[in-house]
Amino acid sequence: MSDTRETAKRIGAEEIERQKQFCAKIRKMNEGRPGGPPLAYTQTYGCQQNVADSQRLMGMLREMGCGFTQDARAADIIVINTCAIRENAEKKVFGVVGQLVHAKEKNPDLTICLCGCMAQQEVVANKIKQSYRHVDLVFGPQALWKFPELLYGVYTEKKRIFSIADEHGSIAEGLPVVRESGVKAWVSIMYGCNNFCSYCIVPYVRGRERSREASDILAEVRGLVEEGYREITLLGQNVNSYGKDLDTPMDFADLLREIDKIPGDYLIRFMTSHPKDAGQKLFETMAACSHVAKQLHLPVQSGCSRVLKAMNRGYTREQYLEKVRMAREAMPEIVLTSDIIIGFPGETEEEAMETVSLIEEVRYDALFTFIYSPRPGTPAAKMPDPASRAEKQVWFDKLLDAQNRISGELHRAYVGRTVRVLVDGESGDEAWPLSSRTHGGRLVHLKGGRELIGRYVEARVTDSNTWALFGEAL
Ligand code: SAH
Ligand code: SF4
Numbered sequence: 001m002s003d004t005r006e007t008a009k010r011i012g013a014e015e016i017e018r019q020k021q022f023c024a025k026i027r028k029m030n031e032g033r034p035g036g037p038p039l040a041y042t043q044t045y046g047c048q049q050n051v052a053d054s055q056r057l058m059g060m061l062r063e064m065g066c067g068f069t070q071d072a073r074a075a076d077i078i079v080i081n082t083c084a085i086r087e088n089a090e091k092k093v094f095g096v097v098g099q100l101v102h103a104k105e106k107n108p109d110l111t112i113c114l115c116g117c118m119a120q121q122e123v124v125a126n127k128i129k130q131s132y133r134h135v136d137l138v139f140g141p142q143a144l145w146k147f148p149e150l151l152y153g154v155y156t157e158k159k160r161i162f163s164i165a166d167e168h169g170s171i172a173e174g175l176p177v178v179r180e181s182g183v184k185a186w187v188s189i190m191y192g193c194n195n196f197c198s199y200c201i202v203p204y205v206r207g208r209e210r211s212r213e214a215s216d217i218l219a220e221v222r223g224l225v226e227e228g229y230r231e232i233t234l235l236g237q238n239v240n241s242y243g244k245d246l247d248t249p250m251d252f253a254d255l256l257r258e259i260d261k262i263p264g265d266y267l268i269r270f271m272t273s274h275p276k277d278a279g280q281k282l283f284e285t286m287a288a289c290s291h292v293a294k295q296l297h298l299p300v301q302s303g304c305s306r307v308l309k310a311m312n313r314g315y316t317r318e319q320y321l322e323k324v325r326m327a328r329e330a331m332p333e334i335v336l337t338s339d340i341i342i343g344f345p346g347e348t349e350e351e352a353m354e355t356v357s358l359i360e361e362v363r364y365d366a367l368f369t370f371i372y373s374p375r376p377g378t379p380a381a382k383m384p385d386p387a388s389r390a391e392k393q394v395w396f397d398k399l400l401d402a403q404n405r406i407s408g409e410l411h412r413a414y415v416g417r418t419v420r421v422l423v424d425g426e427s428g429d430e431a432w433p434l435s436s437r438t439h440g441g442r443l444v445h446l447k448g449g450r451e452l453i454g455r456y457v458e459a460r461v462t463d464s465n466t467w468a469l470f471g472e473a474l
């Protein structure tokens with residue numbers, strides 16, 4: 001894909017304005033409702049990108065005059081934003097959507113919408129069309145910006161609507177948003193993925209890579225900092241590809257430098273960084289920018305070069321380890337995390353153990369670990385996969401045991417230290433009522449008063465376990 005500008009559709013301001021008019025029309029319809037404003041219930045599966053998308057959907061719902069409820073039974077409109085990354089994620093959604101048939105029987109006016117990555121797949125949309133007839137509206141991530149128009153169609157034409165055309169992806173600026181807290185915010189800097197890792201569904205459902213203009217991103221971040229947000233996470237499937245499709249030459253490191261110039265007391269995090277495109281320039285920029293957290297999520301997937309090749313990851317074990325070395329040289333305090341897939345088709349026990357040896361070598365602070373799940377339509381789903389699920393589980397458990405030990409050891413080394421943390425909310429635990437994060441993103445359960453939420457404080461770490469640190473605000 002040499003010129004993504006040609007295929008990525010930038011949604012014009014007039015089009016967004018037109019969508020706002022659909023919001024206004026729906027708001028008008030809602031104003032006359034006898035029982036007060038309709039209530040919307042949203043449920044989100046999958047990654048932060050989906051969380052960010054749901055915040056836009058909620059922004060549009062608010063403009064339509066909806067209130068929000070946490071109780072699906074009280075809802076007039078239900079929006080389920082789905083994930084297709086593993087079979088389990090899809091099964092869960094089919095279960096939830098299946099159950100909604102009863103809600104619809106009780107309340108025929110209930111509107112049920114299914115969107116996100118699952119919905120973008122034709123097989124899923126067809127299954128919903130035929131077997132889940134209580135679902136009113138189905139649309140993929142590419143059509144998110146026209147949710148108001150689609151919903152208006154459902155309301156006025158009294159028919160089911162499916163909008164899953166692969167439009168190669170779109171970029172829509174200026175959509176309204178409802179953010180979850182006043183402390184942390186998500187900012188998408190790009191959409192889609194061009195990498196086609198052989199196991200992964202994302203490029204098929206999220207379209208080709210496309211970058212937002214730097215000026216739009218900078219304006220959004222500046223606004224968030226002015227509103228008092230303390231932690232802003234930049235999102236993209238591979239943030240290191242940022243800018244490749246823009247007219248003005250700018251890469252991700254350049255973007256970080258520009259954002260870092262925005263004055264204020266805040267931290268910038270980002271995910272995800274693809275190892276093949278991460279390098280010296282990025283690490284030096286991270287080290288030099290005071291607002292950029294010294295934290296790197298650098299998914300390795302496997303520690304075996306043969307498997308990495310079959311995965312189409314574009315790096316070997318040695319090249320990956322060299323990047324880790326470079327990152328640590330630039331930032332000795334860096335907190336490193338990763339994603340791992342165990343049981344890729346054709347992986348042997350010996351190869352899986354190469355992954356265990358890699359994590360022993362790197363000593364990640366934490367890992368996100370998955371057992372391979374075949375995704376129809378991807379190349380890996382057609383590869384021979386002789387190892388049994390039970391065998392894969394044994395390898396997986398070995399990996400977890402090793403990582404739990406390493407995380408436990410690294411966490412224990414914090415005990416007795418004083419660290420600066422951002423208090424981001426309540427923990428739900430009476431003994432340690434606050435939840436907070438170190439600059440490197442490690443979770444610290446904290447003793448202290450609610451008034452600290454949203455503030456950076458010095459905390460003394462007094463205890464730790466495999467998953468978290470415990471401490472008291474000073
Ligand atoms: N763009 C990110 C990953 C997004 S998906 C990146 O390249 O790092 C998040 C994680 O889900 C992946 O890193 C991978 O570890 C896992 N994953 C993706 N497809 C999978 C599959 N078919 N089976 C199991 N895990 C998978
Ligand atoms: Fe999937 Fe690979 Fe793209 Fe990540 S980089 S979203 S794993 S295809």
Ligand code: F3S
Pocket residue numbers: 045046047048049050082083084085116117118201202205206
């Ligand atoms: Fe899932 Fe789509 Fe994210 S498949 S992981 S929600 S990009």
